[in-house]
Amino acid sequence: MNILTTFIFALFSMSEPKIAEIRHTVEYGGLLQIRIATNHNRSCGSINITPARLDYIITCGRYAGKALIPHHKIILKHTGQQLVASYRSNGKILFKITCSADEYRKISAFLSDPAEDRQM
Numbered sequence: 588m589n590i591l592t593t594f595i596f597a598l599f600s601m602s603e604p605k606i607a608e609i610r611h612t613v614e615y616g617g618l619l620q621i622r623i624a625t626n627h628n629r630s631c632g633s634i635n636i637t638p639a640r641l642d643y644i645i646t647c648g649r650y651a652g653k654a655l656i657p658h659h660k661i662i663l664k665h666t667g668q669q670l671v672a673s674y675r676s677n678g679k680i681l682f683k684i685t686c687s688a689d690e691y692r693k694i695s696a697f698l699s700d701p702a703e704d705r706q707m
Contacts, residue, residue, distance in 0.1 A: 603669065604631055604648045605685035609693050619697040623647075623684060634684075636697065641672070643682065650682040663698070665691040 607624035611617070623632035623645055631647035641661060644653040662675050670686035673679060686694075 603683050603685050604645060606670070606687075606690050609690060611693075611697060617697070619694065621694070636694070643672075645682055645684070648682075648684070650680060652682065654681060656681075658698075663694070665695075670694065 604623045604625055606621055607628065607630065608620075608622040610620045610622075612620070617638055619636040621634040621636070622630060623634065624630050625647050629647075632643065632645035632651075634641065634643040634645075636642075638658075640655060640657050641663075642655045645651050660675055661672055661681065663670065663672050665671075665686060665688065668685055668687065669683045670691060671683050672681040674681065
């Protein structure tokens with residue numbers, strides 16, 4: 588019975604983390620802070636996005652890790668109910684987190700460049 592309980596706990600702890608909070612500050616040219624939590628609302632990381640780079644530390648889920656990466660090296664996309672970050676060069680996934688369409692709109696609004704929008 589004890590082994591079964593441990594297995595079930597491990598299975599649930601590997602579920603994808605979710606966005607717990609999105610905060611935008613204007614200091615230093617703008618910073619988007621995303622707090623990451625487990626399904627039980629236990630904080631397990633953060634993603635900080637500046638106009639130049641993405642900095643993240645995630646300590647839960649299948650894609651736990653950390654990195655500091657310039658925007659031009661990654662792709663952020665919303666698939667299903669997940670925010671997925673992957674390397675532009677080889678498609679390797681950096682992280683996946685549960686993300687609603689509304690949360691993704693807030694993130695993509697921060698990342699969009701008004702000069703690019705005018706050219707389209």
